[in-house]
Amino acid sequence: MTDRAWTGVILAGGQSSRMGRDKALIELDGRTMLDRTIALLRPHVREILVIGDPTKYTLHNAMVVPDEQPDKGPLGGIVTAMKRARYVRVLVLACDMPAINDRLLVHLKRELDRDGDVALPDTSP
Numbered sequence: 001m002t003d004r005a006w007t008g009v010i011l012a013g014g015q016s017s018r019m020g021r022d023k024a025l026i027e028l029d030g031r032t033m034l035d036r037t038i039a040l041l042r043p044h045v046r047e048i049l050v051i052g053d054p055t056k057y058t059l060h061n062a063m064v065v066p067d068e069q070p071d072k073g074p075l076g077g078i079v080t081a082m083k084r085a086r087y088v089r090v091l092v093l094a095c096d097m098p099a100i101n102d103r104l105l106v107h108l109k110r111e112l113d114r115d116g117d118v119a120l121p122d123t124s125p
Contacts, residue, residue, distance in 0.1 A: 006109070007085035008045035010037050011077045012052035012095040013067045022056060024095040034095050038062050041093065044105050047086050050095075051077040 012024040012034060024034035031039075034050065038061055041048055048062035057064045065084050069076030078092055089112065093100060104121060111119040 005087040006045040006047075006089040006091055007081070007087045008041035008048045009078070009081040009085070009090055009092040010034065010041070010048065010050045010062070010095050011074050011081075011092065012050050012057065013070060013077050014073075024050075024052065024057070026096075028098055033098060034059075036098060037093055037095055037100075040100065040102065040105065041091065043102075044109060045087075045091060049081055049084055051080050052095075 010024075014023075025032050027033075028036065034057065038048055038050075038059070042061070050057060050059060050062050050064045051067050052064060054064040054066055065080060067077050068080040068083070072079070074094070081090060081092065089109075091105065091108065108119045108121065
């Protein structure tokens with residue numbers, strides 16, 4: 001892990017129209033997807049922002065920020081996060097990615113620290 005200060009961002013907006021209920025609040029092994037993602041990010045960042053509806057989430061370990069562009073999809077949430085982040089380095093995750101693990105976050109941060117502005121995992125075969 002690096003010494004740089006990072007903001008962790010969790011995108012938890014959207015209508016959940018395909019799922020039929022809020023994906024962030026779906027439980028997996030007794031914890032909500034949102035709680036799992038916060039716990040995953042916590043060791044890697046100094047600040048966590050959850051971009052979503054503040055009336056839906058009561059969190060003591062992250063700040064819930066309303067999406068300034070709610071009808072612009074995930075990119076609108078990222079724009080909101082970039083405006084609100086206290087730190088230059090920002091690590092963005094969606095709330096519904098239970099397969100993401102600590103090893104991937106370490107790898108992404110290392111790649112950015114080497115010499116990058118953006119790091120995206122390549123999941124192609």
